[in-house]
Ligand code: FES
């Protein structure tokens with residue numbers, strides 16, 4: 024069965040017809056040619072497909088496109104403003120927070136979403152004080168980023184990049 | 196070109212600088228096109244049909260229901276697939292016969308307008324089999340173990356020097372242990388992908404590969420094509436770890452499908468689950484170690500007997516005992532490899548084949564010997580450090596393992612180690628320190644060619660069909676080219692990853708930068724010799740990789756020392772690894788930023804292998820049942836945090852040096868500026884991973900990773 028939907032991707036409204044079985048990830052990649060989110064596992068384990076979906080990080084391989092008609096999506100491509108990179112992207116470059124780069128757009132979207140969650144006071148599994156503001160220690164960063172895998176093993180540098188941005192924003 | 200010119204040293208300016216990756220912006224925005232992401236017009240989608248038995252013959256295939264599904268364009272099976280030219284490689288003999296050699300093997304493919312329809316249709320194909328009994332379990336007591344002719348890539352299967360049995364009998368101290376390492380899957384983040392188009396007698400592949408030219412070299416004859424009738428394009432590759440070093444069955448399947456629908460691009464990306472049976476993996480190993488030593492810990496005998504598996508349809512013999520031939524000195528030494536040919540997926544290269552499981556066995560045996568001799572494990576290794584290569588008798592071009600061990604010990608706080616088991620407990624955690632040696636051969640592969648052209652944009656287009664699988668090739672080759680031409684890096688336009696460029700050898704065996712870099716230096720010298728320092732627009736020259744006469748005179752290998760602090764929870768057995776440190780002697784560092792990432796990546800993968808990774812085979816059915824990403828995933832839990840600050844302690848190794856492919860021995864030293872843990876106050880880790888492992892998996896340390904690159 025097909026359905027007609029509209030997605031606002033990186034600031035542009037796009038209408039498309041999808042099979043109701045089409046994942047949001049495949050809608051972006053195969054239908055709209057928005058290739059910034061990657062397909063690493065297609066079942067919610069790697070985080071490579073992460074985007075900001077209506078402002079929150081989400082794994083698009085686990086979402087049906089038809090269930091998100093009208094949604095606003097920001098990919099890593101959309102985080103950059105033309106030539107100007109998002110500060111998280113700059114930090115990933117500065118710290119070499121990647122090798123092959125295939126997990127990277129998902130890591131970056133996830134990190135940006137994660138910082139907002141921390142800012143909003145969402146606790147994590149390792150948060151000690153559930154009442155005060157969240158302090159993004161390395162343990163917190165690792166826990167909150169644990170849905171994003173990197174087979175190249177760039178974790179050390181990924182944590183360093185996120186730590187730097189968190190510090191700048193005053194949450195670490 | 197004269198030899199003196201060819202060997203003249205470069206003026207080093209860009210080499211050694213920590214340049215940012217030149218494709219970095221494209222990667223952090225997700226716009227660097229990997230194979231699936233290349234723009235093609237009007238594509239079709241392929242979903243494979245896989246065998247559900249481990250051995251036998253296909254009796255019948257009924258694809259009527261699949262064909263009837265709207266959107267299905269073609270279905271190919273062995274009954275109607277285009278014919279291939281050679282059955283020499285049975286892994287690549289795809290859809291050519293009714294035989295099934297392992298569970299998960301391709302037996303058909305559906306090509307459809309959408310991926311959803313292709314997948315649904317593939318599930319509707321009905322297959323019956325004449326099943327035969329299969330064997331999928333590796334055991335040391337099998338009666339059908341055999342000695343392969345050689346082990347990967349071309350090492351002798353067995354070696355035997357001196358009289359090990361007599362030496363063991365006479366030894367004051369002996370160790371007799373058997374270690375096993377599990378089945379491991381490479382699992383690069385980007386799934387194996389091929390986008391194939393067949394048109395006008397030409398086949399074009401956008402492929403996720405470590406070697407565009409090697410894919411063409413292997414597949415063009417299979418499809419009955421001349422090399423110029425096939426083009427392979429792979430500018431960006433989402434990791435490989437060896438599994439993309441050689442074409443696998445999916446490349447052939449996509450090519451066959453494209454032939455069935457000429458003019459239409461066919462897209463095939465393996466699912467994560469399919470990668471466990473179709474993209475290579477590391478064989479499990481069973482390693483029998485016997486060591487003999489005198490009271491001072493000097494080895495008098497080393498015996499390393501390895502049992503491992505291959506697939507019945509194609510042999511791959513992992514060289515597990517090969518590193519044992521050079522790691523430590525001993526007058527008596529025997530190594531051997533025996534294989535069981537099973538009805539299992541085809542094993543292949545996985546990051547440092549041979550060294551990874553083999554050094555792991557060596558280092559566990561050495562630790563047991565240290566305990567038996569009452570010696571410090573570092574001291575034991577130093578006492579057995581061979582002054583020359585034990586196997587060939589050649590001098591080392593540069594070894595420096597002892598230097599790595601000593602420097603690492605100093606930086607890691609080794610002197611605070613208490614060798615007695617369970618001797619240090621902190622807040623309910625037992626704390627132990629461990630050490631292991633690393634080694635990897637220095638390979639250079641002949642056959643690459645580079646061309647250089649001076650363009651209207653006043654830049655030099657440097658072309659070679661090399662691969663960047665995350666290793667930093669784009670950037671490192673740009674630096675080498677800049678120094679070779681004596682110009683700034685901005686004046687270089689690097690072009691890699693396409694068979695339209697001159698031939699490049701595979702990104703494998705950590706040979707890439709050495710092979711391609713030296714080739715580029717030769718091409719730059721040819722260019723300057725021909726066109727001088729002020730070339731006209733369009734001036735062009737090319738050259739192949741020159742020979743290195745020192746290769747015959749010296750044994751060339753990299754070495755390293757790995758340190759880990761491991762904590763085990765007294766009550767739960769939970770393992771954490773708060774600190775790791777690696778000190779490496781690896782030759783000239785072209786780019787410290789990307790090299791550091793390579794080291795960290797290797798150490799992280801080693802940590803993951805040791806604590807998390809095991810692909811579990813169910814021998815009743817002959818397939819891996821743990822087909823997901825949790826294993827490598829858990830390295831995230833081991834998410835290390837470290838802060839290196841550069842490379843130091845230069846020790847030139849003249850013999851490995853050739854132009855830009857120089858190998859200059861260095862210790863990679865990194866310092867952690869953050870406060871070290873209290874029990875190591877004042878000790879800064881070197882290239883270290885301050886890992887905060889919160890592993891819930893309880894495992895024994897099984898794999899020590901040698902230093903190598905990403906392949
Ligand atoms: S592709 Fe969505 S989580 Fe892996």
Ligand code: FES
Nearest residue numbers: 122124173174175
């Ligand atoms: S950079 Fe390769 S998987 Fe993360």
